[in-house]
Amino acid sequence: MSGLIKSSIARKVVMALSGLFLVFFLGQHLFINLTAIIDPDTFNTLSHFMGYNPLVQFILQPVLIAGVVIHFIMGFVLELQNKKARGVKYAKYGGSTNASWASRNMLISGAVILAFLGLHLYDFWFPEMAYKYIESNPEDATRYFPELAHKFHSPVRTGVYCLAFVLLMLHLWHGFSSAFQSMGVNNKYSTGLRKFTQIYAIVIPLGFIVIALCLHFSHL
Amino acid sequence: MNLTLKIWRQKDANAKGKMVDYKVTDISEHMSFLEMMDVLNEQLVNTGEEPVAFDHDCREGICGMCSMYINGKPHGPDKGVTTCQLHMRMFKDGDTIVIEPFRAVAFPVIKDLVVDRSSFERIQQSGGFISVNTSGNTQDANAIPIAKEAADKAMDAATCIGCGACVAACKNASAMLFTSAKVSQYALLPQGQVEAVERVQNMVRQMDLEGFGNCTNTGACEVECPKGISLENIARMNREYLSASVKG
Numbered sequence: 395m396s397g398l399i400k401s402s403i404a405r406k407v408v409m410a411l412s413g414l415f416l417v418f419f420l421g422q423h424l425f426i427n428l429t430a431i432i433d434p435d436t437f438n439t440l441s442h443f444m445g446y447n448p449l450v451q452f453i454l455q456p457v458l459i460a461g462v463v464i465h466f467i468m469g470f471v472l473e474l475q476n477k478k479a480r481g482v483k484y485a486k487y488g489g490s491t492n493a494s495w496a497s498r499n500m501l502i503s504g505a506v507i508l509a510f511l512g513l514h515l516y517d518f519w520f521p522e523m524a525y526k527y528i529e530s531n532p533e534d535a536t537r538y539f540p541e542l543a544h545k546f547h548s549p550v551r552t553g554v555y556c557l558a559f560v561l562l563m564l565h566l567w568h569g570f571s572s573a574f575q576s577m578g579v580n581n582k583y584s585t586g587l588r589k590f591t592q593i594y595a596i597v598i599p600l601g602f603i604v605i606a607l608c609l610h611f612s613h614l
Numbered sequence: 615m616n617l618t619l620k621i622w623r624q625k626d627a628n629a630k631g632k633m634v635d636y637k638v639t640d641i642s643e644h645m646s647f648l649e650m651m652d653v654l655n656e657q658l659v660n661t662g663e664e665p666v667a668f669d670h671d672c673r674e675g676i677c678g679m680c681s682m683y684i685n686g687k688p689h690g691p692d693k694g695v696t697t698c699q700l701h702m703r704m705f706k707d708g709d710t711i712v713i714e715p716f717r718a719v720a721f722p723v724i725k726d727l728v729v730d731r732s733s734f735e736r737i738q739q740s741g742g743f744i745s746v747n748t749s750g751n752t753q754d755a756n757a758i759p760i761a762k763e764a765a766d767k768a769m770d771a772a773t774c775i776g777c778g779a780c781v782a783a784c785k786n787a788s789a790m791l792f793t794s795a796k797v798s799q800y801a802l803l804p805q806g807q808v809e810a811v812e813r814v815q816n817m818v819r820q821m822d823l824e825g826f827g828n829c830t831n832t833g834a835c836e837v838e839c840p841k842g843i844s845l846e847n848i849a850r851m852n853r854e855y856l857s858a859s860v861k862g
């Protein structure tokens with residue numbers, strides 16, 4: 395097993411598995427958030443469930459945190475090794491002629507997502523942890539939607555969120571299908587699978603953008 | 615046609631190189647790129663300068679020796695050809711052409727445009743072979759039934775000429791396309807099964823040891839490979855590697 399983690403292929407598989415887990419998480423996250431613009435009561439109910447269910451809080455949440463941490467640390471390690479592997483730089487490099495921008499700049503899109511995650515946790519997760527575990531406030535299943543809507547009053551925050559989602563699109567545009575190749579899946583279904591991953595890469599972040607804009611403009 | 619060439623000149627492995635400008639005139643569009651380089655070198659020899667060192671051997675696209683990085687692409691602007699098969703008609707009169715060696719830590723420059731690709735040899739030697747009984751009772755390969763599709767794919771993989779364009783093109787200087795072609799050509803055939811587990815483990819280990827980068831599936835290698843080696847081979851090698859890790 396230690397040999398497995400030491401090799402370049404194993405590192406890629408770790409990237410792929412953690413990435414796919416995050417992709418799955420995103421879908422679930424979007425589903426819950428969509429209820430915020432359809433029916434705030436449902437949003438409150440689901441958020442309350444997620445916030446107080448021990449399985450979610452003490453199993454899934456730590457797994458998610460570990461997934462993110464493993465993914466971005468491994469991402470930085472890989473890219474650092476890759477920069478070193480070139481050595482002397484080309485005077486005239488034609489990287490854009492044979493590979494997509496998204497595939498060549500996973501570190502940039504990833505770093506923006508990481509910065510966004512910092513803001514996102516500061517906005518929602520830290521206050522939530524403080525509310526529940528530090529201030530030990532009582533359970534209140536109606537507070538989630540007002541808290542959410544309040545955050546999106548700010549045009550700057552709304553803009554920053556939307557920008558991050560665009561970079562998330564680019565990250566997934568390459569990353570989602572790349573993960574399958576990394577795990578050795580490339581067969582007659584791969585063209586179709588790639589189409590699906592690219593639609594997912596557009597639709598999911600677009601969903602988050604729509605939610606952010608709806609919340610912002612309904613409170614002007 | 616008349617051209618301006620910007621060429622990487624480096625005296626030896628330890629010297630600090632730099633780009634130097636040259637002019638060549640009356641280049642025929644029918645010449646190959648290497649013939650154009652021959653014209654330049656004749657010019658340099660006549661004026662008492664050191665000719666530009668570059669690798670070449672067969673000059674017909676099969677040995678994989680010629681290795682220039684031309685205007686931002688390995689083997690230049692044409693598709694599916696090596697530098698020796700690149701025609702000057704791909705360029706226009708008055709063009710400036712930037713010519714560099716293939717760049718990778720695992721391909722150190724020996725002189726000018728010549729790089730040391732023996733890292734590929736070491737990957738091949740670490741597992742790119744099958745063991746056969748040569749004591750006189752060798753089994754006739756044709757006696758072993760092989761599905762047409764497998765035979766075709768193995769043959770496609772085996773057309774890799776080890777030129778290194780995949781490494782030169784890749785933003786990570788990764789050797790996955792080369793290594794996966796060499797793994798695949800055996801993985802697809804019954805003769806390759808006996809040593810399958812050690813083969814992929816040893817070749818990947820050697821590839822990593824040589825200092826090539828990690829694959830990020832950008833696909834640049836497949837686009838620039840003069841032999842059209844497919845990314846499917848990389849996925850196959852990943853599968854082989856994972857299953858070898860499970861089998862021990």
Ligand code: HEM
Nearest residue numbers: 409410413416417466469500504508569570572573576830
């Ligand atoms: C926390 C910040 C993040 C950073 C720094 C980051 C960085 C990276 C890097 C450098 C790669 C490698 C590029 C490659 O192998 O092609 C990568 C791949 C990937 N990322 Fe991220 N990423 C981040 C967040 C995310 C998120 C939030 C998701 C999904 C929702 C995600 C999904 C993926 C996928 C699916 C891959 C492809 C894995 C593969 O090619 O095998 N990443 N990421």
Ligand code: SF4
Nearest residue numbers: 774775777778780839
């Ligand atoms: S895979 Fe293609 S580009 Fe790479 S060494 Fe083989 S022939 Fe050259």
Ligand code: FES
Nearest residue numbers: 671673678680698
């Ligand atoms: S010189 Fe042999 S392939 Fe170009």
